[in-house]
Amino acid sequence: MKFRQLLILMISLIVVMGLAACSQNSSQKIKLAEVTRSIFYAPQYVALEKGFFAEEGLEVELTTTWGGDKTMTALLTGGADIALVGSETSIYVHAQGATDPVINFAQLTQTDGTFLVAREKVENFSWEQLKGSTFLGQRKGGMPQMVGEFVLKKHGIDPHKDTNLIQNVDFANIPNAFASGTGDYVQLFEPTASIFEKEGKGYIVASFGTESGHVPYTTFMAKKSFINENQEVIEKFTRAIYKAQIWVEEQSASEIAKVIAPYFEDTDLSIIETVIDRYKSQGSFATNPILDEEEWNNLQDIMDEAGELPARIDYQTLVNTQIAKKVMSE
Structure with missing residues (x-):
């Protein structure tokens, strides 16, 4: 075989192998909308910075939407695949007669912040x-x-x-x-x-x-249709969050502050550490992604007391714990 033909063959093989490798290593892109930028959401930033999402083959594009109404609009219109926002928003959407309800599938914070x-x-x-x-x-x-x-x-x-x-x-x-x-x-x-x-x-x-007390203050949620059509992606996302929750639980406030500091460039590292220590000491960061029924009922009691509960919604209707339980059992 002539050198030129051999070279062409080798290049072709390299291209094919490269394409195959790219196909195998390609990441699933996820559009994530957070209701605000807050140290309160430290485990989320840890999952991003420590590469826990990347380990699951996910490329997460984070956008701060600044407000519950804007966050839910992004989620419902396809501007976001997953939203990090208060669970009360899923109740408001359900009360408006949504045909594709928003489902809470992983909890991030479990107290008011x-x-x-x-x-x-x-x-x-x-x-x-x-x-x-x-x-x-x-x-x-x-x-x-x-x-x-x-x-x-x-x-x-x-x-x-x-x-x-x-x-x-x-x-x-x-x-x-x-x-x-x-x-x-x-x-x-x-x-x-x-x-x-x-x-x-x-x-x-x-x-x-x-x-x-404990409430599902901020949770990750997605439309029911998206969860049904992307079960594996939601599992990978939840697994990454759970890894971050374990890591945050085990690490010092100082270490956590160093990791999430890039998300708060205008805040002194000492302040970030103080805030994390305060949240850790009062148990604000959920230690696992399960939103339990007691928390859900406490949330509705709080909404009812404020005169803002449109209707009492059964726990099973808007909360999916199967994914979190599966991830935790692995």
Whole structure:
């Protein structure tokens, strides 16, 4: 065989083998929408940074959609395959008569992630001190506000009668409103709460997560049709999340902070570590992806107390634990 023919044959073989290798190593692309960017979602960023999704053959494209309504719109219109958002949104969608319901299949956080921040240092804080105060709350109908009201009522405070409740400020502008002088108390997510404390703009006096108990605060969900048509992909996704949950449970706040720091470039590493330590100490990060029935019922109790529950939905209707259980049993 002439050299030229041999060379052509070798090149052809290399191309064919390369194509075959590419075919074998090709990743399944997943469009993931997160409701906001938050240290609260640390295990998700760990799964990305530690390569747990890649190990499962998944290429995850993460988009921050900034709001539950926008996140669900992205999911329902095909702009996202999977959404990380509060479970209450799946109930709202179901109540609107969705023919392709949104199913919760893996839980990421299991407590509220907000903290009560006072403008002044408070010695020996008690919830009674909120009576007569101006309370800068969260958006009506959203999980933070519903949990906030639930906790206040648990302590004998009707936020609509006993406080001057402000909840017409857009989510993204709440910290700025408080920093500008609005409110005696504010309900804030991290890292803003810790940053305000460090800068002397406010002081953390209580945790809504500790007070409210376990709830499916943020879960991964997808349309029922997508789950049915992509069972293997959902299993791989859940397996990667479970790996990250185990890793976060076993590692120190310092180590976790280093891994997720690229997602919070404008936040000091020391603040990230403080926030993670606070969330770990109160058990905010779910240690496995199973959303259990008690948590689901607690969520609906909180929604009902806030007057935002359109209808009580059976656990089996909007929650799928089969995938999580299968992954955990491997």
